[in-house]
Amino acid sequence: MDPRKDQAEKSVAEQRRSEVITEQPVEAPPRNGGSEAPAAPFRERRKRPRISETPPAAPPPPKLDDYEPIIGKPELDELRFLARPLRGKTVKMVNSTSLGGGVAEMLNRLIPLLGELEVVTRWDVITGGNDFFEVTKAFHNALHGGEYVLTKEARDIFLMYNEQNRQRMQFTEDLFVIHDPQPLGLIRSRERNRGKWMWRCHIDLSNPHPDVWGFLRPMVEEYDATVFSSPAFSRQLLAPQYLFFPCIDPLSEKNKELDASYIQKVCDDFGIDRSRPIVTQISRFDRLKDPVGVIQAYKLAKKYVDCQLVLAGGGATDDPEGAIVLQEVMDAAGEDPDVIILNLPPWSALEINALQRASTVVVQKSLKEGFGLTVTEALWKGKPTIAGAVGGIPTQVIHKLTGVLVHSIEGCAYQIRYLLTHPEFAEQMGKNGREHVKENFLMTSNVKRWLLLFQILLGMVKKEKTT
Amino acid sequence: MATALLPAPPVRWARSPFYFNSAAHLLRIEREKATTLGELLAALRSVPSESIFQHTFRTLQEHHFIREGFSNDYAHWAFAACNEVGLAERLASVDVREFTSVETLRERIVQIVQDYLERNPRATDRAATEPFYFCASDAVVVPTPFVARNLVEFRDCLNQVSIHCIHYHFIEARLRLKLNSNDFSVWLESELDMGRIADQFNRIDIYTSTLQDVRRIMVRVIERALHSQA
Numbered sequence: 001m002d003p004r005k006d007q008a009e010k011s012v013a014e015q016r017r018s019e020v021i022t023e024q025p026v027e028a029p030p031r032n033g034g035s036e037a038p039a040a041p042f043r044e045r046r047k048r049p050r051i052s053e054t055p056p057a058a059p060p061p062p063k064l065d066d067y068e069p070i071i072g073k074p075e076l077d078e079l080r081f082l083a084r085p086l087r088g089k090t091v092k093m094v095n096s097t098s099l100g101g102g103v104a105e106m107l108n109r110l111i112p113l114l115g116e117l118e119v120v121t122r123w124d125v126i127t128g129g130n131d132f133f134e135v136t137k138a139f140h141n142a143l144h145g146g147e148y149v150l151t152k153e154a155r156d157i158f159l160m161y162n163e164q165n166r167q168r169m170q171f172t173e174d175l176f177v178i179h180d181p182q183p184l185g186l187i188r189s190r191e192r193n194r195g196k197w198m199w200r201c202h203i204d205l206s207n208p209h210p211d212v213w214g215f216l217r218p219m220v221e222e223y224d225a226t227v228f229s230s231p232a233f234s235r236q237l238l239a240p241q242y243l244f245f246p247c248i249d250p251l252s253e254k255n256k257e258l259d260a261s262y263i264q265k266v267c268d269d270f271g272i273d274r275s276r277p278i279v280t281q282i283s284r285f286d287r288l289k290d291p292v293g294v295i296q297a298y299k300l301a302k303k304y305v306d307c308q309l310v311l312a313g314g315g316a317t318d319d320p321e322g323a324i325v326l327q328e329v330m331d332a333a334g335e336d337p338d339v340i341i342l343n344l345p346p347w348s349a350l351e352i353n354a355l356q357r358a359s360t361v362v363v364q365k366s367l368k369e370g371f372g373l374t375v376t377e378a379l380w381k382g383k384p385t386i387a388g389a390v391g392g393i394p395t396q397v398i399h400k401l402t403g404v405l406v407h408s409i410e411g412c413a414y415q416i417r418y419l420l421t422h423p424e425f426a427e428q429m430g431k432n433g434r435e436h437v438k439e440n441f442l443m444t445s446n447v448k449r450w451l452l453l454f455q456i457l458l459g460m461v462k463k464e465k466t467t
Numbered sequence: 468m469a470t471a472l473l474p475a476p477p478v479r480w481a482r483s484p485f486y487f488n489s490a491a492h493l494l495r496i497e498r499e500k501a502t503t504l505g506e507l508l509a510a511l512r513s514v515p516s517e518s519i520f521q522h523t524f525r526t527l528q529e530h531h532f533i534r535e536g537f538s539n540d541y542a543h544w545a546f547a548a549c550n551e552v553g554l555a556e557r558l559a560s561v562d563v564r565e566f567t568s569v570e571t572l573r574e575r576i577v578q579i580v581q582d583y584l585e586r587n588p589r590a591t592d593r594a595a596t597e598p599f600y601f602c603a604s605d606a607v608v609v610p611t612p613f614v615a616r617n618l619v620e621f622r623d624c625l626n627q628v629s630i631h632c633i634h635y636h637f638i639e640a641r642l643r644l645k646l647n648s649n650d651f652s653v654w655l656e657s658e659l660d661m662g663r664i665a666d667q668f669n670r671i672d673i674y675t676s677t678l679q680d681v682r683r684i685m686v687r688v689i690e691r692a693l694h695s696q697a
Contacts, residue, residue, distance in 0.1 A: 232597075232600065453493060
């Protein structure tokens, strides 16, 4: 019996049995049945790091002034200036969950900042039964291009819960921002007030299922403005469409500066040798992130340059396919002690941050991607980044200027070799990447975008004639 | 040895102070997109001028930290998505500072693409690896608290303002002024009679310097002038 498979299955099975996730990192188990001593001393020292068994309490959200050392006082002054005419105006944001997921994470940061700028923002979450969320999940997949048969029942369920929420909620604000398709139907309340309505679509609508889009589109067309994460994700619509890039919070656990000693400790705990180059991919164990392709690229590169590969992520516990992919990854790693595979619980933001900061090169060799916020995180940390040219990644990675784009395993291998042997080029690209994020993909940039959009929709600003 | 203090040079005061402003931009997604160079050319002729502004003047600001290899979005797309290096080079050589209106800039870009496609007709319908999405920029002027009435104050403000402010006065200004100059040079010349500094500012190469470099160069020029005055 393959001891690796045995241990992985046991580990996954144990985790699944547990009501409270007590997941510990699953690393590649000892090779050769553990009978032979591993080659590298770091491998011997590798141990299970002390990651909390339950999610730690979220730290309080940062204040506006906390961003000053990052973006500078003039930028903060600009935000305050843009917020001034909006003082006393009220905003309602509606989405479908207050916990988990990128949208909730973003709103948890955005809303306190808008509040600090005296733009009073209320966050409402729509409610619904399992049948509603089954329908909206199916819609979500269909809008991404998946197969689906839209039934009258599904349409009725969607409209019924939207109507229930509409009756339950008050719509007294001046501005309404509806996030994603689930609460789209709330637009029917528009008749009752004179506020301006915006639909913030966080998903890729480039290839939607025609029936589902045909059903939702009339609702979308009633909004005063729509906001997309990429021009490629948008549709032809009557209302103006704006571009708001997804963003990261530089003060979050995942992105804040860390003490060198903490980074060292995390590396020590995971058995990562910081005296040798470290190539890292952070992503859940999903075939679309091509972790096996990354291992193949690493193996090709390693013929010429010494390095270690860290593959860290989650998704192997709550997703049956994730466990299968994790096993495939461990099989692909084989006996190589320099491949470090870490299946981390979702609350490992600090550890992820440390791993990214300890890396020499970061890879995100996705085959399909949304915007790719892990790329944003790596660029923010000034890391030379190699990424697949898919989804929103080319918006962030300008080839050879802020990172390098690759289209194949061989291309990825070549770029690993090149960046590890040309540290000056890698460093300059890392610096450019950080500046690119600072300019375009930070939370404060999105605060500014919302303030501008609110002012434009309320007719408060005279647009500068630049032409 | 006792040192006699030199009398401080007389400070030249501006009749009208320089008010530093900045601009905030919001990106709109336009309807047009191009999947070939032929489609790019057709759209270039019809998109609103705010879109031409976005992909030339404004993109330079968005990528202000890149010292070489980035000029405008059309050049970048021709290179990265169409693999038309010759066209990319020609588009990249377009210096926005030679244009005082977006319409003349549009004409120049259209001319370059048209000439290239006439000489390379096969490139017209060759599919790009990714489409070019036309966007446009809505700009809002944002005043800052910085005001200068003499050269020292001007230097101090320059050191503190955001790079967006520098882009607004130094690069975008020519569209407002309709002059081949910038707000800083115009003020230095007209208010402080410092034409030499104004000229030196106008000679700064924004395509081989980042906006932080531009700031540093301008401050250095002013400090040299202050030193020679002293």
